[in-house]
Amino acid sequence: MPNYSGVWKLKEVLEYIAAGEWPDATAEIGLFGGGVSNLNVIQQISIDSTGNSTDFGDLTVSRDRVAACSSSVRGVWGGGSGITNTIDYVTIASAGDAADFGDLTVASEGLAGCSSSVRGLFGGGWDGSSYVNTIGYITIASTGNALNFGDLGVGRWRISSCSSPTRGLWGGGSAPSVNTIEYVTIASTGNATDFGDLSATVDELAACASSTRGLFGGGNAPSDTNTINYITIASTGNATDFGDLTQAREQLAACSSNTRGVWAGGDASSVDVNTMDYVTIASTGNAQDFGDLTVTTSRFSGCSNAHGGLA
Numbered sequence: 001m002p003n004y005s006g007v008w009k010l011k012e013v014l015e016y017i018a019a020g021e022w023p024d025a026t027a028e029i030g031l032f033g034g035g036v037s038n039l040n041v042i043q044q045i046s047i048d049s050t051g052n053s054t055d056f057g058d059l060t061v062s063r064d065r066v067a068a069c070s071s072s073v074r075g076v077w078g079g080g081s082g083i084t085n086t087i088d089y090v091t092i093a094s095a096g097d098a099a100d101f102g103d104l105t106v107a108s109e110g111l112a113g114c115s116s117s118v119r120g121l122f123g124g125g126w127d128g129s130s131y132v133n134t135i136g137y138i139t140i141a142s143t144g145n146a147l148n149f150g151d152l153g154v155g156r157w158r159i160s161s162c163s164s165p166t167r168g169l170w171g172g173g174s175a176p177s178v179n180t181i182e183y184v185t186i187a188s189t190g191n192a193t194d195f196g197d198l199s200a201t202v203d204e205l206a207a208c209a210s211s212t213r214g215l216f217g218g219g220n221a222p223s224d225t226n227t228i229n230y231i232t233i234a235s236t237g238n239a240t241d242f243g244d245l246t247q248a249r250e251q252l253a254a255c256s257s258n259t260r261g262v263w264a265g266g267d268a269s270s271v272d273v274n275t276m277d278y279v280t281i282a283s284t285g286n287a288q289d290f291g292d293l294t295v296t297t298s299r300f301s302g303c304s305n306a307h308g309g310l311a
Contacts, residue, residue: 203250
């Protein structure tokens with residue numbers, strides 16, 4: 001549970017209370033939304049335990065290559081296949097279907113999202129004719145259209161993103177495939193700055209984070225990989241080897257608590273899998289089995305009410 005003093009604005013707290021959306025301080029919930037081929041399914045896990053996913057509800061629009069971000073109260077998905085600008089949200093503590101939030105600044109697919117407890121950021125993607133370098137932001141406690149935040153250094157899609165309470169990071173992606181990591185300060189606006197490099201050029205990967213470490217796992221490099229890299233978010237520099245996923249795959253999704261990172265689903269040798277595996281973020285080592293997705297899919301995205309951007 002985040003320390004709300006000094007982090008949340010009073011107006012945002014009151015908005016959540018008025019909407020009946022106050023979080024359960026004990027449940028660390030991860031949500032996975034969308035997927036191939038144009039799924040609207042949202043699946044739920046308890047990050048602090050292990051086990052198979054359960055049904056949560058449905059997105060407002062069926063789509064894959066969607067991006068996600070979250071506060072401790074709301075999960076938000078934006079963009080996706082069909083080159084859509086749709087943003088929708090759920091209240092994480094209560095299962096049910098998503099509601100309309102607003103629109104992205106650029107309709108795109110293959111983008112990635114990250115967040116603090118206040119702001120959600122969506123960056124990168126493909127708009128149907130070109131690679132997107134735009135970063136847009138929303139205030140998660142409200143609803144409405146995204147606003148312009150700034151630009152990534154290079155337009156790219158099939159990208160990954162994670163965050164601390166201060167910084168949002170994007171890594172990898174295709175324009176063609178790159179190993180670049182860039183970062184922004186979430187509370188401000190402006191263009192991204194170079195952070196360092198992943199250990200390989202890779203796209204179709206997934207990222208998660210504690211408040212101090214960011215992890216990038218899996219992807220296409222250029223074949224399916226099981227590699228997990230990590231960075232120390234408060235500094236800059238190249239990523240370091242963390243360990244391996246239980247299965248090499250791309251087009252997977254990730255979410256985290258401040259302690260655990262979980263990767264789910266994906267495409268292994270052109271076959272979608274239901275695999276979920278986890279690591280303890282503060283250590284290094286290979287991932288362990290978490291359980292199975294109840295709906296096998298790839299090209300989807302995850303968020304949680306306990307990730308490192310909220311600590």
